[in-house]
Amino acid sequence: MTTLKSRIKSGSRLAIAVFDIDGVIRDVSGSYRRAIADTVEHFTAGVYRPSSVEIDHLKSEGLWNNDWDASRELIYRHFEQRGQARSQVALDYDNLIAFFNARYRGADPNHWTGYICDEPLLLNPNYLEYLTSADILWGFFSGATRNEALYALSKRLGLPAPALVAMEDAPGKPDPTGLLAVVNQLQQQHQIEQPLPTIYVGDTVADMYTVKAAKTLHPDRTWVGVGVLPPHVQETAERREAYQQTLKKAGAAQVFSNVEQITPEQIQQLV
Numbered sequence: 001m002t003t004l005k006s007r008i009k010s011g012s013r014l015a016i017a018v019f020d021i022d023g024v025i026r027d028v029s030g031s032y033r034r035a036i037a038d039t040v041e042h043f044t045a046g047v048y049r050p051s052s053v054e055i056d057h058l059k060s061e062g063l064w065n066n067d068w069d070a071s072r073e074l075i076y077r078h079f080e081q082r083g084q085a086r087s088q089v090a091l092d093y094d095n096l097i098a099f100f101n102a103r104y105r106g107a108d109p110n111h112w113t114g115y116i117c118d119e120p121l122l123l124n125p126n127y128l129e130y131l132t133s134a135d136i137l138w139g140f141f142s143g144a145t146r147n148e149a150l151y152a153l154s155k156r157l158g159l160p161a162p163a164l165v166a167m168e169d170a171p172g173k174p175d176p177t178g179l180l181a182v183v184n185q186l187q188q189q190h191q192i193e194q195p196l197p198t199i200y201v202g203d204t205v206a207d208m209y210t211v212k213a214a215k216t217l218h219p220d221r222t223w224v225g226v227g228v229l230p231p232h233v234q235e236t237a238e239r240r241e242a243y244q245q246t247l248k249k250a251g252a253a254q255v256f257s258n259v260e261q262i263t264p265e266q267i268q269q270l271v
Helices: 004-010 032-043 052-059 066-078 093-104 123-131 147-157 177-189 205-217 235-249 264-271
Strands: 017-019 136-141 198-204 224-229 254-256
Touching: 017 066, 017 177, 032 052, 032 066, 032 093, 032 136, 066 093, 123 136, 123 147, 123 264, 177 254, 205 224, 205 235, 224 235, 235 254, 235 264
Parallel strands: 017 136, 017 198, 198 224, 224 254
Antiparallel strands: none
16 A cells, blocks of 8 residues: 555645534534524424434434524424424524524624634644645535634634535535535646545534435545544443444444544545
C-alpha cells in the first residue's frame, strides 16, 4: 500500500472529506434539538415535550433531517396517538417555522441571540489545516440553512469561503444531490479530473443513507460513510453503543466519538 507520506510527497490528492455540520462540527443538543422540543411542546399546548431519546428515534428513521419537518411530524404523531387525524390538526407550517427560528436564532432576525449562540464547537480549525497539509480536500453538506451553517463555519471557526451546500441549495438528505455538488465543486476548484475517493462524515442515519444513494448514482467513485457520535448520545455506555450500532446498520464503515479522530491516516485506511 502506498504510504501517506509518499502520497503527500508526490503531490497526489488522497481523498475528499465532506462533513455534516450539526452533531459533527457543532454540538446542537442544546440548540436545534432544544428548539424541536420547545416547538412540539408549544404546538401541543404544553401537553407533550419529546425527550432527546424520542427525537433520536424519529431521526433514526432516516427521513427527518429537516428539524422543522421533524417538529411537525412529532406534533402530528402526538395527536394521532390521541385519535385525531392529521387533517384535523390546525397546524400552520409557517407559524411553526417562525416559532422554531425565534428559539434557535432569537427574536430579532438581524441580531441573533438564540440557542445558536451557545453551541459548543466540536473541532479546531487546525484539524482542517491538518487535512489540507495531507492533500485531503474538504467541504460541507448540511441540512441547516446557509446563514446558520456559516454562523458556525465562518463566524465561529473563521473559515473565509468554505465549500458548502446548505438547505437552500439542494434537496434534503438522504437525497445525494448536495453531497455530489460539494464534491464536484471541490474537484473543479482544484482542477481534478479523476473521481477522488470520498468520505461523508455525519451523525445520523440520513447521512449514511445519503452516501448509499451517491454510491448507487456514481459507482465509479469510492464512497465511504463515516459516523460520528453526537455528544448527547455519549452520556451513557448503553445509549452510546445503541447509537453506534444504528449508524453501522445504516451503512457507516466506522464510527468515531469525535470528528478530529478521523485523521489522514484513518482516511487512507477507509478509502
